[in-house]
């Protein structure tokens with residue numbers, strides 16, 4: 001690290017893939033002051049740079065890899081993100097990734113890389129000591145994401161090159177394709193990989209040698225020590241250190257929130273097999289961590305027994321264990337690890353994949369989806385693997401249909417199919433059912449990228465009764481949930497401008513984030529800065545989504561959660577009614593300073609200082 005200066009690099013690399021031109025973009029100081037980095041800068045640039053109603057898979061869409069002011073410093077648990085217009089939802093999309101690729105963006109000299117246009121031929125972007133260049137990638141087209149990174153490093157004869165790339169799914173335009181960063185870290189949700197594929201961009205390979213400065217190194221080191229101390233004191237972080245997110249499987253099951261059989265139930269007899277204890281019996285694991293992270297929630301290893309023996313894997317984290325495990329009634333963690341690896345290498349989001357397979361299995365039972373000769377059935381891991389491969393190739397009627405996600409698949413099939421399509425705004429549900437936790441339902445309805453548990457997670461309070469703002473949370477109450485959701489969303493959006501990892505944020509306080517930011521950049525902010533920043537960002541993504549055609553009619557839960565009470569578990573009998581949704585939404589809009597159609601009022605935009613932007 002360099003002494004003096006600031007931890008931001010002060011410029012973005014803009015690559016026009018159509019013309020193969022490179023330029024540096026220096027953002028106006030008032031935009032940097034108002035939006036900080038990561039999600040905030042991405043939201044502002046998306047609104048300003050991408051033309052209204054642009055095709056997400058067309059050359060006008062922008063694909064942005066963005067860091068935050070603490071990325072590549074020793075601040076613990078920092079990451080980077082991709083911001084683009086989602087081909088799955090046609091809304092704002094931010095998708096986060098850990099590993100080492102994010103820091104390398106800054107070592108290459110930039111706060112972010114913005115890609116527009118479309119290359120006439122498959123290429124990869126290389127940024128090294130010679131500067132940026134586009135390299136031919138025709139021979140890499142069709143290769144899996146894991147092999148792609150290895151081949152680029154071999155070709156460049158440099159094992160230290162950091163690579164973000166797509167698999168065949170992104171090339172083929174599967175609408176929930178991911179971007180693989182450093183082999184086992186993924187920007188999974190919302191289809192950023194399909195946007196990358198539409199640009200004929202197979203990969204970005206970085207090798208930087210720039211130094212990242214600090215405004216006040218001694219003050220920064222003291223703030224980092226405090227952040228590490230807070231992580232050490234956090235019970236949530238301790239659990240993640242020991243067991244990773246798979247530890248949540250049994251909690252979600254005991255709380256009645258886990259998806260089972262395409263969310264027809266909220267408990268699963270398979271939970272114990274798929275939790276961290278069950279996985280440790282079948283997988284050999286050792287801890288791994290992203291850049292500068294003392295938590296190390298990731299575990300790498302191999303399958304020890306059975307037909308997947310020797311197969312190298314990552315621990316199956318909670319969302320994947322639930323969506324490809326309990327949701328599909330597949331209880332062997334080795335089989336789920338295999339499906340996980342298949343999705344990662346071919347390049348699709350495991351959450352959306354699990355939802356699409358659940359839709360297909362239930363649809364086959366009901367006789368409302370084409371089977372293409374497959375014995376589609378819950379519990380059949382071999383058929384699940386075959387269907388994943390067909391989705392990636394868009395093979396057959398079913399593969400082509402499911403490559404579009406459940407919203408479009410249900411619309412194409414018509415009739416009863418909509419009742420078994422689990423999504424909000426087109427983004428498939430993550431693995432936390434909202435019945436009996438209305439705050440979680442509201443968080444899903446209003447999340448800017450569609451059904452997302454990372455834009456606010458009130459279920460954590462509703463399921464445990466843990467106090468929020470000094471008061472115990474009553475799970476079924478509607479009153480107060482809008483305020484809770486707004487507050488959680490604002491804070492997370494504010495700290496997503498840093499760009500923090502959600503798990504680090506379970507320990508690090510807002511005050512310490514502010515101290516690290518001030519010492520790294522020379523700013524003078526206090527803890528409440530992140531709430532106001534997040535509210536500004538949330539309203540900016542709202543403006544984008546409204547402009548792209550989203551309406552309040554899109555802010556509703558899937559029919560299953562409205563029509564069908566949970567059949568078992570501690571939340572048995574619960575659902576979220578139409579009147580619950582209406583009450584929650586109107587309360588939420590009023591608190592946000594939005595009109596009844598969910599549009600920010602001129603007073604709200606003025607209060608937040610949302611002004612015409614960067615172009």
Ligand code: SF4
Pocket residue numbers: 077078079098099288289290293294295296297298501502503504
């Ligand atoms: S907590 Fe896990 S995902 Fe987050 S930065 Fe650390 S290792 Fe990466």
